[in-house]
Amino acid sequence: MEGRILGGRYELLEKIGGGGMALVYKAKCRLLNRFVAVKLLRPEFTTDEEFVKRFRVEAQAAASLSHPNIVSIYDVGQEDDLHYIVMEYVNGITLKEYIMQKGVLNWKEAVNIVIQICSAIEHAHKNHIVHRDIKPHNILLTKDGVAKVTDFGIARAVTSSTITVAGNAIGSVHYFSPEQARGGFSDEKSDLYSLGIVLYELVTGRVPFNGESPVAVALKHIQDIPQEPINLKPDIPQGVNDIIMIAIEKDQKNRYQSATEMLEDLYKVLKNPDMEINSGNGENVYDSPTVRMPSIGEKKAFVEDKESEKTGDNTMKKKKRKDKTTTVLAILTSVVVIALITFMIGYIIWPALTPPDEYVVKDYTGMNYYQVKAELENNKIAVEPKRVNDEKMDKDLVISQDVPPGTKLVRGGYSKVVLTVSDGPVLVEIEDFANMDYRAVEKKIEDLGLKPEVVEEYSDDVPVGLVIRTEPGEGEKVKLGKKIWIYKSLGPEIKMTKVPDLIGKTRAEAINLLEESKLTLGKIYPEDKTNTVDRIVKQEPKAGESINEGKSVDIYLEEFEVTEQKEKIVKRTIALTDPDMYVEFISVSVTIIRSDTGEEEQLYDEIKRKTDFPLTLSIPVPKDGSTHVKVYLNSELFTEFTEEY
Incomplete structure (x- = not known):
């Protein structure tokens, strides 16, 4: 599947996980240029309408939630026989992997992680969504320690009345509640039970119930009383112990009734670890054992017998x-x-x-090491891992074993099985290559056994030829031979545009055309515009030339000759009669009709501020003739008059 592009935008890069229903790939969104996680429904389920329906429910349920501790859903789609969900890519590990690395967590760290999970569950419950598969495998931890709940694959609205789909109980056997084990009604309190089991495992390093089969574990959830965490780890505060025991009560009425209640106690215990916490759901039945009360008649006979004893003889x-x-x-x-x-x-x-109790060794090749380890240790067989890198086997899968399948080993003896376990392919950590010469970065990436590919990109901040960033980025780990995109800076982007044709246009028309071409109006010639008409006869640069956006264009207005014999210039002042009628900017347009030509001419057309008034107009009047003038303000006739010579 690697290299395939879904929906025309999501390029699958590598497989990063998988579950019972789906496979998860790291992908790159070509449209938004970011990494995402794509969950694909397993091929064997695409023909099963019930599984497809559940897969869609995951997207609908999770997409309605928006919380910093819940993995965001970006998109959902179908291509051919592939059903997929696009979600936030979390660069981190699962909480289960974190537990395996650390073994047992400090109680404060454990409580802080559970507070984040509980906050996410509280948000989901308020939106009428029950997760129903809370477990460390479905909790992601970022490098900054932020917990994010994922995989709403079996979540349903609170109004659902069963936890079975197609006849099978849903949930993970070590973490699900007694009511889930029985196939009964599950609600918000079922999630809190599972969260209690998670906290139990964080502070003790083990789950409260284990067994040789899922059925055996499920029965223990229903029947067995778990050992209190404080008995396994005496350094656990009493308050933490009490929170766990309340959360994993078998009777739903005795558990926390909401995530909000549990959150309150978790915050309290951070401040006062040794405080005792009670469920507050009634009396403890163990403090009031059942007794038989005699009837009135029995009580009377009982008194008479006592009196008879007192009067008996000493012998x-x-x-x-x-x-x-x-x-x-x-x-x-x-x-x-x-x-x-x-x-x-x-x-x-x-x-x-x-005869001695014996265990028959199975073929563990390809199985998860931690599942095999749990099975062997439950059968009192010692396990020794031998970690090696393997390009073909995913991390934590068993490559080989030193004891052949079918061998019989004595339980509880000195038997030991050495398992060769994959650490996955050799991973290379990406350095910070920003602001380095792209050719030097190409060489370094090649030396790391990776494949560089240069992508050119404009940047206002990074000089030409230097690296803006790489994808994958700093701190990310990739397999040998993987492609690394190097984004090389081209410097600031310079965009070109064509100069519009301004000849014959007025100054206002020229400004509009220049703005449309992302240019500005430059100088206006001649500088003395007394003897000019508002009509452009020349421009620099010329129309059609390509210049940089933002540059200016100079214009030349048409000039007319003024002679004493032919015409004279009359100055006329235009003042606003009521300035309050106008806004700050006023469009001023003046047209004239001279008696010697009889044609209407545009004398003036500009945008003026209200403070520029009164304006002085220079009006040409032909000798022995007249000029009729019309003044328009904001396209409405303001005044008209006639000047004579």
Whole structure:
């Protein structure tokens, strides 16, 4: 699947995980230029309508949630037979992997992680979504220690009334609640039970119930009383111990009734670790054992018997005491004899007659090391891992074993199985190559056994030829031979545009055309515009030339000759009669009709501020003739008049 592009934008780079329903790939979104995680429904389920329906429910449920401790959903789609969900890519590890690395967590660190998970669960519950598969495998930890809940693959709305789909109980056997084990109604309190099991494992390094089969573990959830964490790790504060025991109560009524309640106690215990925390759900039934109360008639007879005893003779009392002593001695003797016989049969005779308890070794190749380890240790067989890098086997899968399948080993003896376990392919950590020469970075990446590919990109901050960034970026680990994109700076982007044709246009028209071409108006010639008409006769640069955006264009206005004999210039001032009627900027347009031509001409067309008034107009008037003038403000006729010579 690596290299395939889904939806025309998501390029699958490498497989990073998988579960019972789906496979997860790291991918790159070509549209938004970022890394994402793509979850693909396993091929064997694409023909199963029920599984497809559950896969879609995951997207619908998670997409409605927005919380910093919940993995975000970006997109959902289908291509051919592939159903997929695009979600936030979290650069980190699962909480299960973190537990395996550290073994047992400090109680404060554990509580802080669980507070984040509980906060996410609280948000989901308020949106009527029950996760129903809370476990360390479904919690991601970022490099900054932020916990994010993922995989709402079996979540349903609270209104659902069962936890079975297609006849199978949903959830993970070591973490699901008694009601899930029974296939009964599950609600928000089921998630809190699972969260209690997670906290139990964080502070003790083990889950409370284990067994040879999933059914055995499920029965223990229903029937067995778990050992209190404080008995396994005496340094656990009493408050933490109490929170765990309340959360994993078998009866839903005795658990926390909401994630908010559990959050409150988690915050309290950070401040006062040794405080005792009670569930607050009624009396403890163990403090009030069931007793039989005699009826009224029985009580009367009981009193009469007592009175009769007091009036009996001393001889009868002595005889009764002697008989009682004899009976007690006989019972004690019988108990001792039975205990001795039981000991001899159980520890001396029976072991000698019974053959040793044996375990048959299986073929563990390709199985998860931690599952194999748990199975062997549950059968009292020692396990020794031998870690090696392997390009073909995913991390934590068993490559080989020193004891052949079918071999019989004695449970509890000195038997040991050495497992060769994959550490996955050799990974190379990417350095910080920003602001380095791209050719030097190419060489370094090649020396690391990776494949560089240069991508050119404009940048306002990074000089030409230096590296803007790499993908994958600093701190990320990749397999040998993987492609690394080097983004080389081209410097600031310079965009070109064509100069529009301004000849014959007015100054206002020229400004609009220049703005559309992302240019500005430069100088206006002649500088003395007294003897000019608002009509452009020349421009620099010329129309059609390509220049940089933001540059200016100079214009030349049409000039007319003024002679004393032919015409004169009359100055006329235009003042606003009521300035309050106008906004700050006013469009001023002046047209004239001279008697010698009889044609309408544009004398003036500009945008002026209200403070520029009064304006002085220079009006040409032909000799022995007249000029009719019309003044428009904001396209409305303001005044008109005639000047004569």
